[in-house]
Amino acid sequence: MARxxxxxxxxxxxxxxxxxxQARLTPAGIAHDRSFMVVSREGVFRTQRRDPRLALIRPAVxxxxxRLTLRAPGADALAVRVDTAGRRRTVxxxxxxxxxxxxxxxxxxxxxEVLGAPSRLVRVPxxxxxxxxxxxxxxxxxxxxxxxxxxxxxxxxxLDRKLAEQGAPPVPMNRFRPNIVVDGWDEPHTEDRTHxxxxxxxxxxxxxxxxRCAVTLVDQETAERAGREPxxxxxxxxxxxxxxxxxxTKLAVLRPGTVSVGDExxxxxWGASELRAAPEPQAR
Numbered sequence: 001m002a003r004x005x006x007x008x009x010x011x012x013x014x015x016x017x018x019x020x021x022q023a024r025l026t027p028a029g030i031a032h033d034r035s036f037m038v039v040s041r042e043g044v045f046r047t048q049r050r051d052p053r054l055a056l057i058r059p060a061v062x063x064x065x066x067r068l069t070l071r072a073p074g075a076d077a078l079a080v081r082v083d084t085a086g087r088r089r090t091v092x093x094x095x096x097x098x099x100x101x102x103x104x105x106x107x108x109x110x111x112x113e114v115l116g117a118p119s120r121l122v123r124v125p126x127x128x129x130x131x132x133x134x135x136x137x138x139x140x141x142x143x144x145x146x147x148x149x150x151x152x153x154x155x156x157x158x159l160d161r162k163l164a165e166q167g168a169p170p171v172p173m174n175r176f177r178p179n180i181v182v183d184g185w186d187e188p189h190t191e192d193r194t195h196x197x198x199x200x201x202x203x204x205x206x207x208x209x210x211x212r213c214a215v216t217l218v219d220q221e222t223a224e225r226a227g228r229e230p231x232x233x234x235x236x237x238x239x240x241x242x243x244x245x246x247x248x249t250k251l252a253v254l255r256p257g258t259v260s261v262g263d264e265x266x267x268x269x270w271g272a273s274e275l276r277a278a279p280e281p282q283a284r
Contacts, residue, residue: 002184002265004199005153010177011061011068012036012121013142014047014054016220017177018061022260025202027253028140029147030179032061036068037100037142038111041118043091045142048215048223053115055223068103070110078110084126091122093142099125134207135195138252146207146250150191151178155248158188159230162237168229174220175230176212176248182265189273191249196269202257209246209274216247238275246275 008017009030015038024031038046038054048054058071061082068080083101091100100122102108111119124141132138132146140147151173160170173181180199182191195206212231219226234245 002152002182002190002267004180004259004261004263004265005183006173006178006181007259007261008177008179008181009033009061010179011059012038012054012057013045014038014051014215015057015059016055017174018059020261022258024258025148025200025253025256027138027147027256029143029253032065033147033179034141034143035061035065036103036121036123037091037093038115038119039091039100039122041120043089043100043120045091045093046115046117046119048218049213051115051117052218052223052225055218055220057111057114068107070107072114075110075114078106080104080107080121082123084123088125089122094144098130098142099128101125132207132252134250134252136205136207136252136254138205138207138254147253148180148204148251149176149178149210149248150180150182150194150204150251151176151210151248152182152185152188152191154185154188155191159233159247162233163229166229166233168233171216171230172220175216175218176210177215177220178248180259184265189275192246192273192275193270194249194267195271196254196267197251198266198268200257200259200263201255202253202259203255203268204251205254206271207250207252209240210248210250211240211242211244212247213244240275 103121107121
């Protein structure tokens with residue numbers, strides 16, 4: 001029986017996650033997930049691809065969403081009263097223009113000091129109406145694409161076995177920054193074939209495979225780039241037709257609800273995987 005093994009919310013895009021025992025799923029994913037984003041002075045989003053120190057920032061949002069607390073090693077904690085009604089400004093996420101509400105100078109100064117680069121903090125406005133792509137369209141805040149990222153323990157175990165074959169150490173789950181971790185699927189990459197799921201009282205729909213990037217090279221505890229793994233090994237068996245490597249899946253929220261660690265994961269519709277694993281190399 002498959003169950004939820006872990007739940008994580010990432011209030012600020014690119015920053016550390018907050019583990020949860022229970023989460024409210026909204027149409028945009030876990031409540032407050034990626035509802036904030038760090039941007040440059042010009043409004044371009046910051047990412048661990050270029051600013052790995054984002055991993056050191058540990059945000060926490062109050063249950064009502066009205067207060068955000070920022071913490072990082074070597075910096076005093078900062079409490080921010082969340083502004084949801086201020087002046088909008090245009091922000092750039094992967095070349096697409098969205099609106100954001102600036103969260104003020106104290107947050108900007110704090111982030112600029114921690115990251116060593118001029119930065120501002122913005123929040124999605126209440127009227128944010130982004131439409132995400134994939135097999136099942138949906139919405140999300142400032143996530144790379146879809147509302148939820150799901151990954152299973154069996155999928156990570158297969159990668160770790162392949163890393164061991166190359167003499168490389170295992171990688172922790174947090175390198176992939178999933179929202180929902182599933183345990184109990186014996187077959188690796190079962191999540192690729194789950195086209196409709198029920199967890200708790202929420203219904204989810206498969207959108208697409210998760211294409212991995214250089215963020216997986218960043219140690220989430222130290223913010224140091226850790227060489228070429230796991231991307232080098234993933235490229236030997238998880239290459240996607242559109243480029244890059246696929247690991248985990250992105251889902252849309254079909255029916256909001258509450259999910260908890262330990263909830264059963266019920267697949268109500270299966271489909272074929274969109275990725276065909278590369279054949280194992282032949283012995284010579």
